[in-house]
Amino acid sequence: MxxxxxxxxxxxxxxxxxxxxxxxxxxxxxxxxxxxxxxxxxxxxxxxxxxxxxxxxxxxxxxxxxxxxxxxxxxxxxxxxxxxxxxxxxxxxxxxxxxxxxxxxxxxxxxxxxxxxxxxxxxxxxxxxxxxxxxxxxxxxxxxxxxVDPAAPAAAAGLLGCGVMAGFGAAVNTGGVSRGDSVAVIGCGGVGNAAVAGAVLAGASKVIAVDVDDRKLEWARGFGATHTVNGRTEDVVERVRELTGGFGADVVVEAVGRPETYEQAFYARDLAGTVVLVGVPTPDMKVTLPLIEIFGRGGALKSSWYGDCLPSRDFPMLIDLYRQGRFDLDGFVxxxxxxxxxxxxxxxxxxxxxxxxxxxxxxxxx
CATH class of the missing domain: 3.90.180.10 (Medium-chain alcohol dehydrogenases, catalytic domain)
Structure with missing residues (x-):
């Protein structure tokens, strides 16, 4: 009944x-x-x-x-x-x-x-x-x-159902971050910090967290960011390039969903690098980029929906990593x-x- x-x-x-x-x-x-x-x-x-x-x-x-x-x-x-x-x-x-x-x-x-x-x-x-x-x-x-493994506390495990999976997957599944890559993450709320944690777990050598809130940047350091950039006081593109030998990051994850931050992501990536949009824009937002820049820079411009995840594959894996102490789900609570x-x-x-x-x-x- x-x-x-x-x-x-x-x-x-x-x-x-x-x-x-x-x-x-x-x-x-x-x-x-x-x-x-x-x-x-x-x-x-x-x-x-x-x-x-x-x-x-x-x-x-x-x-x-x-x-x-x-x-x-x-x-x-x-x-x-x-x-x-x-x-x-x-x-x-x-x-x-x-x-x-x-x-x-x-x-x-x-x-x-x-x-x-x-x-x-x-x-x-x-x-x-x-x-x-x-x-x-x-x-x-x-x-x-x-x-999944019932030993995981529900308060942490449930976060894989959306935000944490979206951010982790944006870096690992969509962005394909691999060992030695440089990664920048723009927007360090729950999704962005999950991207930071995912990039660290995938073996990125440099993970640059970008936000306008120092509290969020401090959270990003807790998830393994090697560098932080405050976009309120620093030029994001210039600073990311400076931190990557003048080239730009191999993968840039945009976790805000705004035209101005997407443009930063586009110009902060290296030649043949990848931009991943996981921040959710509103229907009225538009972005304008020179077509010659899109052509000349090569690489890939991708969007990530739910971190391109397969729940049956990714949820148990991430819970196992959490249980091993390698993925800090508790840190998001x-x-x-x-x-x-x-x-x-x-x-x-x-x-x-x-x-x-x-x-x-x-x-x-x-």
Missing amino acids: PHTVKGVIARAKGAPVELTDVVVPDPGPGEAIVDVQACGVCHTDLHYREGGINDEFPFLLGHEAAGIVSQVGEGVTNVAPGDFVILNWRAVCGQCRACAKGKPWYCFNTHNAAQKMTLADGTELSPALGIGAFAAKTLVHSGQCTK SETIGLDQVESAFTKMHHGDVLRSVVVLDKAGA
């Missing part, structure tokens, strides 16, 4: 979020119910609240989550009740043209649950990124569940909060006070 749990919704554009009753139906074919243990507060959730994704209100927010599978529907074989899982928003279909080409990390037809969670009055909810995990339980497609503190977490995020606030479901208000 359906479950009624507390969840955080955005009822209207720009309105403060609400903690209210959410009805979770029993799982249908191919679906699973996950008892959420922890869920990070991501910028994407704020974009949903502000109407920046679409206008399908009300939204059930939250998507960077980990928890325990409690029920599965007919035909589910990849997970079973009791499994500890990280939720992902790229449940690959295995049949689209990307999957058929052997590139499932570009899957164009990812799965979500067919049924809808609702409010107590029957109003259907739109789950953020097909997940909706600011709730004690959530209904997802079973393919959105990636089983600035604070743990209850469901009733999501609105204040948005404020802290907006002010740059945290890398990640993480809702833990045994906290007050959860």
Whole structure:
């Protein structure tokens, strides 16, 4: 029978979020119910609240989550009740043209649950990124569940569900950072610092963190950045070139999503270098670059969607690295909060006070 749990919704554009009753139906074919243990507060959730994704209100927010599978529907074989899982928003279909080409990390037809969670009055909810995990339980497609080592704490593990994976993957999967490379990362919030950590783990010899906030640059040093550049007081392109023998970085990860920082990334890379855009721009933003410069510099200009990750491959690997002490997921957790503190977490995020606030479901208000 359906479950009624507390969840955080955005009822209207720009309105403060609400903690209210959410009805979770029993799982249908191919679906699973996950008892959420922890869920990070991501910028994407704020974009949903502000109407920046679409206008399908009300939204059930939250998507960077980990928890325990409690029920599965007919035909589910990849997970079973009791499994500890990280939720992902790229449940690959295995049949689209990307999957058929052997590139499932570009899957164009990812799965979500067919049924809808609702409010107590029957109003259907739109789950953020097909997940909706600011709730004690959530209904997802079973393919959105990636089983990992249960020894990992949920507050850290869940961050792989979005921001940390996006940043790590931007450097390692999309950017192809390898041993001895020089890397610059522009924007050192949660995604950017995950790119820093990924570049370090991949063996980069020089990792240059760029931001306008000294606090974020200090966080980047904690994740292994060898140099920092404050774009408020220094010329970013000039300084990155200076730190790389006058050439520019082999890989530049742009984790802001603005035209001016993308232009910095373009000119801060070496000849035949790679620029990776992982920061999310708004639809109105445009960038203008001389075509002769694009031609003459060679290399690659790439965008990275979810870090070009394959959850079934990347989540267990990163949890193993975390368990070995080689990848500091704990370092991304600035604070743990209850469901009733999501609105204040948005404020802290907006002010740059945290890398990640993480809702833990045994906290007050959860």
